Amino acid sequence: MKRHIRWLIFSSLGAAAAIGGFGCLGSESDDTTTTVSELSLGDALPGTNAATFAAAKANFGETETQADGLGPIFNERSCSACHSVGATGGAGQNIERRYGTLTNGVFNGLGATGGSLRQLFGIGGFTPSPGLNCQSGVDANPAPGATIFAGRVTTPVFGAGLVELIPDATIQAIAAAQPAAIRGVANFDTIHLTDGPFVRGQSRVARFGWKAVHASVTDFAADAYLNEMGITTTSCVGGSVVSDFATENRANRAATNAVINGCPDDDVPGVDDDFAAENNNCRGGLTAVQDDVSNFAFFMRNSAAPPRGIDNSNGRGLTEFNREGCAGCHVTTTFTVNINGRSASFQPFSDFLTHDMGTLGDMIGVNDGDSVTATRRMRTAPLWGVRFRNGLLHDARTSDKGAAIQAHAGGTNGQGSAAAAAFNAATSAQRSDLLLFLSSL
Ligand code: HEC
Numbered sequence: 554m555k556r557h558i559r560w561l562i563f564s565s566l567g568a569a570a571a572i573g574g575f576g577c578l579g580s581e582s583d584d585t586t587t588t589v590s591e592l593s594l595g596d597a598l599p600g601t602n603a604a605t606f607a608a609a610k611a612n613f614g615e616t617e618t619q620a621d622g623l624g625p626i627f628n629e630r631s632c633s634a635c636h637s638v639g640a641t642g643g644a645g646q647n648i649e650r651r652y653g654t655l656t657n658g659v660f661n662g663l664g665a666t667g668g669s670l671r672q673l674f675g676i677g678g679f680t681p682s683p684g685l686n687c688q689s690g691v692d693a694n695p696a697p698g699a700t701i702f703a704g705r706v707t708t709p710v711f712g713a714g715l716v717e718l719i720p721d722a723t724i725q726a727i728a729a730a731q732p733a734a735i736r737g738v739a740n741f742d743t744i745h746l747t748d749g750p751f752v753r754g755q756s757r758v759a760r761f762g763w764k765a766v767h768a769s770v771t772d773f774a775a776d777a778y779l780n781e782m783g784i785t786t787t788s789c790v791g792g793s794v795v796s797d798f799a800t801e802n803r804a805n806r807a808a809t810n811a812v813i814n815g816c817p818d819d820d821v822p823g824v825d826d827d828f829a830a831e832n833n834n835c836r837g838g839l840t841a842v843q844d845d846v847s848n849f850a851f852f853m854r855n856s857a858a859p860p861r862g863i864d865n866s867n868g869r870g871l872t873e874f875n876r877e878g879c880a881g882c883h884v885t886t887t888f889t890v891n892i893n894g895r896s897a898s899f900q901p902f903s904d905f906l907t908h909d910m911g912t913l914g915d916m917i918g919v920n921d922g923d924s925v926t927a928t929r930r931m932r933t934a935p936l937w938g939v940r941f942r943n944g945l946l947h948d949a950r951t952s953d954k955g956a957a958i959q960a961h962a963g964g965t966n967g968q969g970s971a972a973a974a975a976f977n978a979a980t981s982a983q984r985s986d987l988l989l990f991l992s993s994l
């Protein structure tokens with residue numbers, strides 16, 4: 554709940570929590586078969602201050618109202634309303650709608666008419682001042698003129714702080730070492746909100762989301778607060794106001810803050826949580842992320858990696874995983890990062906690159922002007938925690954792991970086609986070993 558929480562305005566990376574070991578994962582891919590974590594899904598990284606984590610998690614689960622700035626259009630009222638499967642922070646059942654057009658090979662996200670993300674709900678009637686009766690409207694489904702339609706299921710955030718710290722060079726080195734037939738592409742994003750080691754304006758490998766769109770959890774949190782819940786925020790960077798996430802979405806209209814028929818967008822037109830104004834417009838060279846966004850980031854950063862389970866294939870499934878070429882993209886690399894002065898190792902089974910998946914790609918661009926090839930690119934889905942998931946693939950088209958693998962057959966352009974063919978050609982014993990291995994992740 555905004556405006557009432559004042560306990561976390563410092564950078565969440567510099568927070569008081571001391572991060573200990575991670576209690577998970579074998580040291581290399583060879584002994585992943587027997588190591589079982591003592592942590593449960595949704596636990597904090599060992600050493601995280603329990604009270605701070607609990608408060609940040611509560612904020613992530615907080616239901617927001619119109620008085621908090623919800624809307625005018627939105628998809629849900631709390632982060633955890635979507636991120637809930639298995640534990641708070643998990644994947645979701647909600648399948649969002651994305652739209653766009655591809656004209657002469659160029660993507661357009663229809664931003665001026667309510668694309669590319671649809672907001673499902675509107676706050677409806679509201680009375681910002683006596684006698685002024687307003688309506689939020691709702692986003693039309695589909696956005697007018699859309700020719701491309703895609704579903705996107707909610708991804709989990711466990712271990713996000715570890716992923717965030719993987720150096721760009723590590724990800725780029727993986728790409729360089731991949732055979733051309735499956736070589737991925739590193740997407741780059743410009744850091745919006747300075748937080749800890751991430752500095753506004755810095756170009757960094759984007760690694761979060763189905764299409765790898767943001768490079769830091771803080772940026773993703775502010776983006777989600779705006780686009781999923783309709784709550785705009787400002788933050789401060791070096792004494793300057795950052796208003797990248799301060800523009801309301803409006804039902805199928807241009808993204809401006811102009812007043813519609815005398816009605817503001819919601820209770821506080823234009824800026825819901827004007828953190829910068831609350832802080833005297835960032836006076837004194839202030840660098841601080843808006844409170845809620847900072848709390849969301851703290852919760853996600855300090856969520857431990859999903860715990861490993863028992864591999865009932867006794868290691869044979871991992872052999873199969875390598876043999877069928879899965880590890881080409883779902884790399885078995887054990888990444889090591891330094892978090893709060895300590896070394897932490899984890900195995901997410903993703904290269905965090907985007908791959909041309911052919912017909913499996915969702916055809917939604919990251920930016921207007923993207924090429925057809927770019928719209929087919931999807932981030933290698935991290936397979937850690939896949940046993941806790943329901944719907945698989947970006948649109949949750951199946952909950953069956955075998956069917957998800959077979960869907961990697963994306964035709965001639967599909968970089969996953971060879972792996973799908975290898976899976977189809979495997980014996981039933983090999984397939985069942987592979988699936989047992991996946992069920993330990
Ligand atoms: C209406 C449902 C919904 C709500 C509410 C929601 N999310 Fe999400 N979240 C999603 C979906 C869907 C994705 C995948 C988006 C994509 O890549 O297209 C996602 C992805 C993410 C990711 C990327 C994880 C990864 O690596 O793939 C982060 C981080 C995240 N959300 C944080 C948040 C935060 C913080 C909030 C609250 C401010 C929030 N989300 C609210 C649906 C939701």
Ligand code: HEC
Pocket residue numbers: 735874877878879880881882883908910913914915931932933934935936939944945946947948954957958961968969972973976
């Ligand atoms: C060319 C890179 C590549 C190869 C090779 C590959 N995958 Fe994937 N995998 C992906 C991408 C990208 C996605 C996300 C696709 C989507 O939904 O758009 C994915 C998704 C998945 C999912 C669904 C995960 C989720 O979160 O929904 C599973 C399970 C999976 N892969 C297993 C495998 C297995 C097993 C193999 C080997 C037979 C394999 N993959 C080979 C890139 C690859």
